[in-house]
Amino acid sequence: MKEALMRIASQFALEGTVRSIDPLGGGFINDTFIVRTSDGAPDYILQRKNKNIFPDVPAMMENIRKVSEHIGRRVAAEGGDPRREAMTVVPTRDGALCHCDAAGEYWAVTEFIADTVAYDKADSEALARKGGEGIGRFQALLADFDEPLAETIKGFHNIRHRFAQWDEALGRDAAGRVKDLAEEIGWIESRREEMMRFWELVEQGTIPTRVTHNDTKISNILFDCTGRVLCVIDLDTVMNSTSLNDFGDAIRSYCNTGAEDDPDLDRVELSLPMFRAYTEGYLSERARQLVPAEIDRLAFSARYITYEQVLRFLMDYIDGDTYYKTAYADHNLVRTRAQYKLLQSMERQAEAMCAVVGELAAKYR
Numbered sequence: 005m006k007e008a009l010m011r012i013a014s015q016f017a018l019e020g021t022v023r024s025i026d027p028l029g030g031g032f033i034n035d036t037f038i039v040r041t042s043d044g045a046p047d048y049i050l051q052r053k054n055k056n057i058f059p060d061v062p063a064m065m066e067n068i069r070k071v072s073e074h075i076g077r078r079v080a081a082e083g084g085d086p087r088r089e090a091m092t093v094v095p096t097r098d099g100a101l102c103h104c105d106a107a108g109e110y111w112a113v114t115e116f117i118a119d120t121v122a123y124d125k126a127d128s129e130a131l132a133r134k135g136g137e138g139i140g141r142f143q144a145l146l147a148d149f150d151e152p153l154a155e156t157i158k159g160f161h162n163i164r165h166r167f168a169q170w171d172e173a174l175g176r177d178a179a180g181r182v183k184d185l186a187e188e189i190g191w192i193e194s195r196r197e198e199m200m201r202f203w204e205l206v207e208q209g210t211i212p213t214r215v216t217h218n219d220t221k222i223s224n225i226l227f228d229c230t231g232r233v234l235c236v237i238d239l240d241t242v243m244n245s246t247s248l249n250d251f252g253d254a255i256r257s258y259c260n261t262g263a264e265d266d267p268d269l270d271r272v273e274l275s276l277p278m279f280r281a282y283t284e285g286y287l288s289e290r291a292r293q294l295v296p297a298e299i300d301r302l303a304f305s306a307r308y309i310t311y312e313q314v315l316r317f318l319m320d321y322i323d324g325d326t327y328y329k330t331a332y333a334d335h336n337l338v339r340t341r342a343q344y345k346l347l348q349s350m351e352r353q354a355e356a357m358c359a360v361v362g363e364l365a366a367k368y369r
């Protein structure tokens with residue numbers, strides 16, 4: 005393994021001499037390694053990209069390069085350090101953005117940003133506010149990005165596309181589980197129209213399409229040692245969609261008082277103080293650039309993304325657990341129920357969430 009990794013690393017235009025390569029983090033999708041070098045050169049992140057999830061890795065890397073270079077230029081223009089406040093994609097010695105090995109696996113390298121702090125969970129309002137500022141700033145830095153981006157996962161947060169997959173999954177009933185899921189399937193079907201109405205606003209252009217990150221959990225933000233947001237990482241799913249999805253997915257992960265897969269549903273609620281904190285951070289960076297149609301649906305977007313997550317977990321359960329890694333037999337069903345509990349909590353607090361958005365949007369306009 006070690007030698008194989010060394011051989012792969014040697015394909016890339018790294019500075020210095022490679023000292024060691026070790027596994028890093030516990031991502032669900034890619035395999036990640038840290039490459040340590042000597043001679044004062046930077047260290048690097050080496051990743052095997054999951055080609056089952058990302059069918060076109062070169063196109064994905066091209067997205068990441070374009071977006072990172074754009075952020076880097078904006079940071080430099082503001083007097084910041086693009087090597088710390090933006091990702092840097094390191095090409096292969098032939099100038100390609102990824103390397104395909106003999107087994108057909110795709111590898112890519114970015115510079116490691118040293119002396120940073122990252123969090124697994126947003127456990128305070130102060131941190132939630134900073135996370136909101138981080139994603140708000142990320143979107144703001146990309147507001148003038150006008151190059152085409154590849155759609156690396158088709159219809160990722162497009163509920164019309166998800167319903168087409170859903171209908172197929174129900175028809176296939178690959179694992180023979182549909183007969184036991186009448187109640188859970190009803191959760192999806194009873195909200196189908198409401199969700200389509202939101203998505204039609206995106207399709208009609210009433211809600212604009214922008215550059216979106218699509219995985220806005222707190223662990224994808226690097227902070228510096230003083231606690232300042234430095235850089236948003238994990239750009240694998242950068243695409244064009246509505247910024248509301250990035251907001252909604254952050255709320256889904258930051259504001260849940262329980263775990264995403266909490267077996268104890270009493271622990272799962274939407275925390276309104278955390279919602280306020282994230283929203284305040286986000287709108288402090290973004291309120292002036294959003295159109296009224298976006299502000300008006302900001303609170304709803306949290307329900308939209310949480311609903312989509314219920315659908316995706318349940319669909320994977322129906323398919324026989326082929327997409328998400330699972331830790332035990334009914335994991336996807338437990339995740340489905342926990343996310344549904346969160347959705348219900350958001351529905352109950354919908355009015356209060358809208359009031360928070362209204363108040364903070366007025367404050368930062």
Ligand code: GN1
Nearest residue numbers: 031032033057157218219241264313
């Ligand atoms: C996947 O593995 P992770 O946490 O980066 C998924 C997200 C889901 C999330 C649910 C490419 O992300 O969309 O919200 O699991 N990413 C992909 O935990 O499908």
Ligand code: MG
Nearest residue numbers: 033219238240
């Ligand atoms: Mg991710």
